[in-house]
Amino acid sequence: MTVKLQQDVKEFRNSFLVLLQSYQGDYQSCLSDITAAVQRTQLSIEALQACQSEAARLQQHLEELESRYHLEQQRRRALHNSLVELKGNIRVHCRIRPFWSFGHKLDGSASQNCTTPGEVVHAVDDETVLVRCALPGRPPTDKTYNFERVYGPAASQAVVFEDIRPLLISLLDGYNVCIMAYGQTGSGKSYTMLGPHSEDDAAALLSGVHEDLGIIPRAAEELFRLISENPSRSPKVDVSIVEIYNNNIFDLLAKDNSTVMLGAKCQMATMQEGRSEVPRLTCRPVTSAEEFVGLIHKGVRLRVQHPTLVHKNSSRSHLIVTATLTTASPLGNTATQSSQASLQKIAGASNWWITPPPASSPHTIPADSADHPGQVLARLQLVDLAGSECSAVSGVTGLALKETSFINRSLAALADVLGALSEHCDHIPYRNSKLTHLLQDSIGGNAKLLMILCVSPGQKHMAETLRGLTFGAQARQVERRAPRRRPPSPRMQKPGMGLAGSQALP
């Protein structure tokens, strides 16, 4: 019995030992698996860390490349601007207004730089516009247009004005400057130049919140800010406002009560030297941005506006605001031939803000009279053109149809003038329309001319949009004389009388 028990215990021990050995084998292989897995994990962590540091290196490299690219872009743009200036090209900026479905404004972000069905015009980058042309029965095609600057629908009034600011510095440097908004009806010209409309009062478009203000009130503010930076040579500023309605010129600042509805009708006259002028045009001196904007209020209230199917507050006339700057020349009316030579030198200097000579100098002249000889004169023209439109689309009839046809004819005359200029024709047909006749010196003369091409992004406006973009692209091709500073002329005309009257340096 005892022997049997001992035998059982021995067998149990043996089988236990076999079992234990097999578990030990499993344990060993498990352990080596775990060790291998840990090693693999460590390798992965190291690889991950290596990847992470490589990604950080690439990110840094990318940031460096991006900043170099932006720098290069800025340099390229500066070179392009110098080239444009040297060749006397017209600068064209294009602004795409927000998209409104069913002709109504979308609220908030819906219209901001994202694609909505029916929205066919896009800003690809800040120099390229893309139009997705989808005609029924044809595969969609993309057309691109390049301009000096392109603003998408989200661009604020402040961003648009930032690119205008240098032109005001040029104005105070003695250059004539013209900024003109062109585009289809309802494409945002008045919004860009003046600000948003008020339902009841057209002039209230200037009294909105500051961030909504357009180029004209901002330019008035900037002009007087720049003037205040150098009070010793404060120029005198005179403002005139005219509209061209049905190919007639109306003085919107005329006092005459009988003309209160439209302003006084004016004629153009050609002076002996061939300059075109509007005689007896009202010209008001202003001493602050508020006074300047006050006059614009007065003028805009008289401007002709009618609703069309496209646009409720459609401007039916071209509005031209002219600010004329008169200041004391650094040399006075006793200037001799040699002083005239230094005058030319000063006119060619990089900064117009020239410290006046000491009071004892024989060249010193009083700075406060517009008629005083030896004055430097520069002119700023701000133009809100009436909208180009297809009468079939805008739904106009009767008198409105007549207005539309005058608007379209004057814009066609503008296109003809630009076409003749770009082909360097001997005859430029400025006199085919009051608009081109009045703006002759700004378009073909020595002014720095910026055209702001406003476009609607919707499919239904595509034909007009393509026409406008083609017009803008052609305008960019026009090479005029390089803009010149006005020389301080010994006998300067009275400011404001000659809207188009400026003389180039010889």
Ligand SMILES: Nc1ncnc2c1ncn2[C@@H]1O[C@H](COP(=O)(O)OP(=O)(O)OP(=O)(O)O)[C@@H](O)[C@H]1O
């Ligand atoms: N960028 C913009 N952001 C917000 N609203 C805009 C913008 N552009 C235009 N609008 C609005 O669109 C409407 C039409 O614009 P606007 O009156 O400036 O067009 P227009 O081109 O001057 O038209 P018209 O030639 O018929 O006078 C207005 O209600 C204006 O406030």
